[in-house]
Amino acid sequence: LGVMSKATARLTLDKLVKRAQDTLDSYDESWETIQQHQNNGIADRMDERKKGNGKRQTRVQVHSGRMDRLEEALKKEVRKMNTLKDELTQWVQVNGKSDVSRRETTELLIKQLVDTTHSFHKQFREGKFKKYSKEGLEMASQPTILDSTSEWVAQCLRQLRELSEKVEAEATAAKSR
Numbered sequence: 001l002g003v004m005s006k007a008t009a010r011l012t013l014d015k016l017v018k019r020a021q022d023t024l025d026s027y028d029e030s031w032e033t034i035q036q037h038q039n040n041g042i043a044d045r046m047d048e049r050k051k052g053n054g055k056r057q058t059r060v061q062v063h064s065g066r067m068d069r070l071e072e073a074l075k076k077e078v079r080k081m082n083t084l085k086d087e088l089t090q091w092v093q094v095n096g097k098s099d100v101s102r103r104e105t106t107e108l109l110i111k112q113l114v115d116t117t118h119s120f121h122k123q124f125r126e127g128k129f130k131k132y133s134k135e136g137l138e139m140a141s142q143p144t145i146l147d148s149t150s151e152w153v154a155q156c157l158r159q160l161r162e163l164s165e166k167v168e169a170e171a172t173a174a175k176s177r
Contacts, residue, residue: 006095006099009091009094009095009098009099010099012091013088013091013099016087016088017105017106017109019080020081020084020088020109021109023080023081024081024112024116026077027074027081027120030070030073030074030077031074033070034067034070034071037067038067078116078120081113082113082117085110085113085114085117088106088109088113092106092107092110
């Protein structure tokens with residue numbers, strides 16, 4: 001940014017702040033979209049599991065491709081935030097001494113950008129595992145709620161069949177008497 005007049009410095013800061021706020025808004029929208037798609041993806045997979053195995057694999061793959069595009073858009077916003085953070089930091093270093101009130105608000109915005117990028121990286125590390133990594137394989141081998149539910153349903157069906165057979169046998173025995 002270099003040395004510039006006070007008016008030019010303020011205009012530059014206003015543009016940077018506007019871009020930073022727009023980027024944060026765009027990031028929030030992308031994050032909400034990803035959360036909605038993850039929730040819908042869980043529902044889609046449950047629906048497909050109920051219907052049968054025919055289309056289940058294709059549906060999950062489509063969902064996965066859409067999620068990859070959304071995650072890339074989110075990463076793009078994080079890269080923009082890092083660039084804006086650097087530009088704002090540079091503005092504070094060059095012009096912050098002469099414009100104390102703007103320096104404080106700019107530093108708060110920088111902190112917000114840093115916090116957002118840190119939370120993104122934390123969420124990304126926690127939620128993203130490669131399919132064949134140790135963590136991914138361990139997660140895949142652990143039973144899920146759907147697995148335990150289907151086991152319970154299968155057990156109930158077995159008990160009902162046994163009960164039905166017992167009642168039929170008693171009914172047959174009662175008729176023959």
